[in-house]
Amino acid sequence: MTDTAIGVRVLRAGPLALLQDAGRFGVRHLGVTQGGPADLYSWAWANALAGNRWGAASLEVTVGGLELVAEKDLAFAIAGADLGATLDQRPVPLWERVVWKEGQVLRFASPVSGLRAYLSVRGGFAAEPVMGSVACVMREQLGGFDGLGSKLQTGDQLTVHPAGPSNNTATQQAPSGVRPDFSLEPVLSLLPGAQIAEFSGQSLYDAFNARWKVDERADRMGVRLTGPRLDCRVRSLISEGINLGSVQVPPDGQPIALLNDRQTIGGYPRLGALTPLSASRLAQCKPGQEVRLKATGSGAALQEYRAFRARIEDWV
Template sequence: MATRTTTQHVTTATAQSGTQKPTHPTPGALVVERTGPLALVQDAGRFGCRHLGVTQGGALDWISLGWANWLLGNAPDAAGIEIAIGGLALKAERTLRLAIAGADLGATRDGEPLAANGSFTLERGQVLAFDQPRAGLRAYLALPGGLEAAPFMGSLSTVAREQLGGLDGRGGALRVGDRLMAASPAPQGDEQARELPSSLPPMPADDTVLELVTGAQIAHFDGASLFAAFNRPWQVDSRADRMGVRLTGPVLRCQSGGMVSEGIPLGAVQVPPDGQPIILLNDRQTIGGYPRLGALSPIACARLGQCAPGTTIRLSPVTPHQARTRYLRQLALWR
């Protein structure tokens, strides 16, 4: 039976032939005291398994997760906690170095405010708490070495719909009493002195531009629809989750008939019969049959993951080369 306590690797002192083996430092742990609407274990996601009908999962704002990990010297795709909207409270079992990045959820340490982006020390018995969104929707918490837990299909990412990943291995959100174990006792080298670059863009606000790589079916949309798609504002609908985000705005018309279902990439912009686009995200289904304008770039997907309902966005077409160049540029910042 799966347990919700992560495995802790400790070398205990034992006597053999009259000698004592040294005890190695024990990684710290956090205990969940209060949960918010949705606090999930996430890493970069699962890859190489969509032919089995298993979706990608992973952090919606993979950039913020990467920066939180960078602050501690972790690999950018190391598992952390995606905290949506807030409400989470964690108590330290021992002194632990942590980092947060992404949305400003009013984080506090024993009631004292913490910066929305940075690393800090949580002493034994202290409580890290997140309130409500002030800017953005999702904050990411990183632990030294990442989160220690048993992966499934190469990932710890939680996908509730498919009941995969997370601490329990069944796609469950964090619950009161869960223990989050760090994979390493402490950050290495000079990571405690790291600070995020001041040039990082702020959390998305109205008129956020999201870059879109156009797809093969774009020629089936009439001229008026294409003009509206890229020259009119769109609003993020309240019907938004980790599977996808609906946009409201001008009605788009596609002239093609029925389609055979095909694979859906991250950020695919599907247009159902009502003409209102749906942008499909990490927990999307693996195939679909609606025509698509194209797909958001990886950078744009991360930005959309921080857009609150009601946010006004605009779509801007880019080439695959432009989208790839900006993606690789982001990865290079963490080297």
């Protein structure tokens, strides 16, 4: 690591703030999970708006309660959830680049809409990668600022990479249409999987017509949805690899959408997998919120994903 310096000090850690880059790849065969931002979409925009390239490490702030002070002049962007962020007690605009002067206190209060906010500082946070990534996975004790998978602690000193010259000085605010409205009921796109025909007709009708409630049992591993019981002729499979967004249905008939910190293999039948952007959207849902599922095709999903990546690429 070169020329990194303390840029930010943690005055109050809050319940859950994690360092996340794009995730840990090439190690899934060792049982190591993916990690990375649960809401990839907002994470990518926070980095783009801060002037960082794809993959820079940001903070994923869940629920709020985090207080940070700048130890030198910085710039940042917050995208994703509105957690009532203030800078020296003045509201911070989201989805745009903001100047952060030395000594100013950035505070995340509590959720106004959405659940996870992404804080990208210009240059990106700096930490020693573990298996090619700084993505923090608490369960595996990997990544984060200490390499041991610790969430942010009060008193932590966070290092920041020096920012290169900005090649995007004019537009530092996300255009309209980029910013999701987290108050709308999400309709999550699901790519059907191999076991979809093993579900009863009634269950398939219910899967795509019922309103599914986000359960309290929701974290970075997976989000349990409650609603009508889904019956599958196959009750369990021989364990096999599980991709991001997979919606598995255990014998209790209540689906679980698997997110970034999921187990790498598992043996429950699956309805299919959420598209990457729908998994991102689900990660912003609070327990009790309702979502709907709709089946989609890989053509539409690919077009949507590539358009998102192209827009980010053009921005930086």
